Amino acid sequence: MTQQTAPRPPLTITISEKAAHHVRKFAEQAGKPNATLRVGVKGGGCSGLTYVLDMVDAPGESDKIIKEHGLTLCVDKKSYVFLAGTTLEYSDGLNGKGFEFHNPNAKTTCGCGTSFSV
């Protein structure tokens, strides 16, 4: 008997509708309503790898492009290795406002939540 399983969706980076709304708001305030959201990682931070969010005019040539909720996200290939499967959320709860990375690759996260290790 062969058991059929649903194919796993490809790993990607997703952005919640609420986070997308706030990105659009920031982009409009910055006078760049059509900006691309660069999502990435850089070395540093207590745990070794720090999340990066930036507004750029256009993606880089070798970037991976993701379109969701009317937004264009770009991520460089090396950062993507550490971010695949991540959901970008926006929190405005009692613990503070801001974007949050829910990254399944992160083994540890520093106290302030801005850096992680794999």
Added chain:
Amino acid sequence: MSSPSRAALASLAQEYEALTHGVALLDRSRAGRLRFQGKDALDLLNRLSTNQLNDLASGEARATVLTSNKGRIVDVLTVARQDGHLLVLTSPETPRKVAEYIDFYTFSEDVRVEDITGATAMLSVTGPQAEAWAATHMVNPGTDVAVFRDDFLGAPGYAVVVPVARRDALWERLSRDTGATPAGEEAVEAVRVERGVPVYGRELGEEYNPLETGLRPIISFTKGCYVGQEVVARLDTYKKVQRRLAGLRWEADARVDAGADIVLDGEGVGVLTSAARLPDGAGVGLGYVKRGVAEGAGVSVDILGKLIQARLVEM
């Protein structure tokens, strides 16, 4: 430590005297040398290591600890800012490890790392009189030569990095014309151990954190995050450092090797990591001892069951 000949002892005494009271000339070409290029190189090193590097001026050099995300020592580096690039000194065993570590943490930054250890040589002039020596003898180094202050042995010192083909001529000139006494590995090792300067594979490595090793002077507690910062800050704030690097001294004419247990009142309180002999015959050592074992404490070093009396000394 084998028994040295009388001539070797005389030479050792002369070299030790230069290192501790005069000016000595050393060949430190075994140390790793990496050339960092790219506009983001200094910022990246600042994010990955303990010391404040962002304000490093051209011609200046500063030591820093490359730390893991667990706050452990990957290596101690000396970062020398030159015109258009950084020259980074590593331990002899680690240039490749450091280059790979940097590569892992380089994403979109403009940073290129080249291992120039084999293509260059490094001489050092060090000792209490080194500043006066430099005022008289230091000249414009010319092209392809890096000269920077490097107090690596706990005394004023200067490092000179040259293309390897120019090493012999430079050594000849500095040893013949400037009054700096050539010193060999044995004398340097004696001074290193006596002054408590840690080296990779003995006192430095990922089994230790920089607070245990006494590297506080090259840790910035105000610059913000670097890899491992949270662990280092927590250890410091909550006084959780469990051991420290201590200096030992003994008078017995005995062969003492690293790895020996350090014993206090019959209980093991630490492990010897380095041992050397001074020209006067005294033995000196370095070892990690438990927190609370104070300087001046009379301890023993356990040599295969034979206890050698020693005491913990200020470094």
